Amino acid sequence: MRISRFVLALFLLALLAAGLHADDFSLNPVLVRRVAGQLFVSTKGTPPPLSDLEDRNHWVVTAKAPGAGTTSIPVELQGSPQWSATSSTLTLNYVPPPGLGSANPRTWTWKVTYTGPGGISASSAAASGTFFSGARSKTDADIYVSGTLLAGEGTKPIYTLDSRIGWVPEWKDSGIYAGVESTVTINSSAKPPVNRTQTDPDSITADATIHFSKSDWIFSIYPLKGEFSRRSPDSNFVPAATVQWAPIKNVGARGAIAFYPSVGVEGGRNLDKPSTIDGQAVNLNSYNGIVRGVLGAFAAYYVRARKPDPGNPYQFEITSTFVDRVLSTAEPFLTTSVVNGKSATKVNFGTNPRQYVETDLTWNITPLLGLTVKDTWGSLPPLFALTGQQVTIGLTFRAKLPGHH
Amino acid sequence: MSATPAERPDLTPDLCQTIVVKATAEPARFTNRSQDLFDLGVVDTTQQQIHKGRVQTVLSKIGYQIAQSDISSGPGVTVGASSDSVLGNAH
Numbered sequence: 001m002r003i004s005r006f007v008l009a010l011f012l013l014a015l016l017a018a019g020l021h022a023d024d025f026s027l028n029p030v031l032v033r034r035v036a037g038q039l040f041v042s043t044k045g046t047p048p049p050l051s052d053l054e055d056r057n058h059w060v061v062t063a064k065a066p067g068a069g070t071t072s073i074p075v076e077l078q079g080s081p082q083w084s085a086t087s088s089t090l091t092l093n094y095v096p097p098p099g100l101g102s103a104n105p106r107t108w109t110w111k112v113t114y115t116g117p118g119g120i121s122a123s124s125a126a127a128s129g130t131f132f133s134g135a136r137s138k139t140d141a142d143i144y145v146s147g148t149l150l151a152g153e154g155t156k157p158i159y160t161l162d163s164r165i166g167w168v169p170e171w172k173d174s175g176i177y178a179g180v181e182s183t184v185t186i187n188s189s190a191k192p193p194v195n196r197t198q199t200d201p202d203s204i205t206a207d208a209t210i211h212f213s214k215s216d217w218i219f220s221i222y223p224l225k226g227e228f229s230r231r232s233p234d235s236n237f238v239p240a241a242t243v244q245w246a247p248i249k250n251v252g253a254r255g256a257i258a259f260y261p262s263v264g265v266e267g268g269r270n271l272d273k274p275s276t277i278d279g280q281a282v283n284l285n286s287y288n289g290i291v292r293g294v295l296g297a298f299a300a301y302y303v304r305a306r307k308p309d310p311g312n313p314y315q316f317e318i319t320s321t322f323v324d325r326v327l328s329t330a331e332p333f334l335t336t337s338v339v340n341g342k343s344a345t346k347v348n349f350g351t352n353p354r355q356y357v358e359t360d361l362t363w364n365i366t367p368l369l370g371l372t373v374k375d376t377w378g379s380l381p382p383l384f385a386l387t388g389q390q391v392t393i394g395l396t397f398r399a400k401l402p403g404h405h
Numbered sequence: 406m407s408a409t410p411a412e413r414p415d416l417t418p419d420l421c422q423t424i425v426v427k428a429t430a431e432p433a434r435f436t437n438r439s440q441d442l443f444d445l446g447v448v449d450t451t452q453q454q455i456h457k458g459r460v461q462t463v464l465s466k467i468g469y470q471i472a473q474s475d476i477s478s479g480p481g482v483t484v485g486a487s488s489d490s491v492l493g494n495a496h
Contacts, residue, residue, distance in 0.1 A: 028485075031489050033492070033496075040489070040492055084417065086418075086422065087488060088485075089418035091418065140450040169474075170474055172472075173470045173471060175458050212458070218451065218454060244451070249448050249452060251431065251434075251444060256480075258448055260451060300449060302448055304480075310481035
């Protein structure tokens with residue numbers, strides 16, 4: 001009697017262990033290759049013995065054509081399933097079911113069932129994801145809008161807007177991206193006090209771009225690029241090319257640092273020059289050819305969320321972009337000062353270097369929307385209106401379109 | 406020099422995982438499939454672009470093609486998800 005109780009206890013323990021073992025093992029959604037003939041099922045947990053896993057009789061595969069309602073058809077497996085312990089993935093070779101023909105197997109719904117001990121099943125993952133995905137910076141975003149409002153005593157409100165829109169998809173499977181993009185900066189050089197609220201786009205660029213990466217280098221070519229200002233009508237045609245080197249990234253448990261220098265050239269000519277700027281007559285007759293060297297650097301510190309979301313892995317991001325344009329031909333340079341309570345613009349014409357620095361601290365509220373503290377200083381083409389140290393707080397929307405990176 | 410379709414190796418889960426890990430900046434830090442690519446140096450979109458470019462180049466050399474937009478990469482993407490995207494989309 002004592003022995004039989006002992007055997008019963010052992011039996012119950014073995015059943016419990018087997019149950020726990022089975023609970024531990026699960027299948028991820030079925031991965032269907034674009035080429036017919038293979039399915040993959042990656043797994044989690046401790047797998048059953050190899051003899052069970054690789055036994056074809058322990059697996060049932062069904063497939064359903066699009067529009068076939070609830071009718072699934074059995075799929076014949078070829079050979080034994082192959083288990084890879086390195087990637088915890090099972091490969092199932094199948095005979096393409098009747099009706100599949102040359103259609104993309106991914107348009108069908110597949111279901112894989114493990115009928116061994118603790119039987120479980122998994123289906124092919126439905127297409128998921130949103131139209132937009134999150135971007136990490138202005139230059140990386142296909143749609144970027146950052147807006148701020150400055151309101152204070154003795155001044156009308158000043159709105160600032162920094163925006164970018166682009167359509168730069170990959171050319172077939174080449175790794176070469178080509179498309180068009182545009183940036184608009186409104187009121188970047190406006191300073192309080194202002195007598196009336198305006199929306200002056202003081203730096204607009206539009207270009208056709210080609211870019212690609214090679215090892216640690218990212219090459220960007222802009223065969224057609226225009227720079228425009230509406231504040232005092234000015235337009236330039238300046239094809240450009242830049243190369244960015246991305247060697248430095250230091251990864252810690254919660255954060256990472258990145259630093260990428262870049263160098264480039266911008267060259268072209270002025271198309272339209274203003275005769276007056278902010279009411280002052282100006283002589284820009286020798287403002288014709290344009291040749292600039294462009295030195296740049298991007299630095300960032302990323303703070304990881306405690307529970308990173310694939311679409312929004314960072315809680316905070318601090319990014320800083322520095323651009324130094326070294327001019328070999330004279331171009332306008334505007335500085336603003338307050339005289340007797342009113343803004344006065346001074347127009348210089350020369351080859352002094354033109355820097356622009358922007359530092360953003362962003363708290364990511366969602367993958368697409370962040371609260372941004374932005375610090376800017378410097379000047380942007382074509383008029384190079386110098387903005388003194390300016391700190392603003394606003395909302396930033398950053399998104400990438402499908403098919404882009 | 407790219408491999409011809411007849412010469413190319415079978416695209417197995419292990420091979421895809423190896424390609425994805427070796428294309429990162431810090432492959433020696435790889436420990437398991439559920440590790441985020443962040444830990445291997447894919448910290449932002451610049452590194453993501455470089456990672457995708459390397460994966461695409463290696464696949465091309467062994468006779469496979471893939472669009473970079475079909476490769477899952479980025480700081481919040483796991484090695485497993487990235488490998489699966491290569492496995493499912495390379496042709």
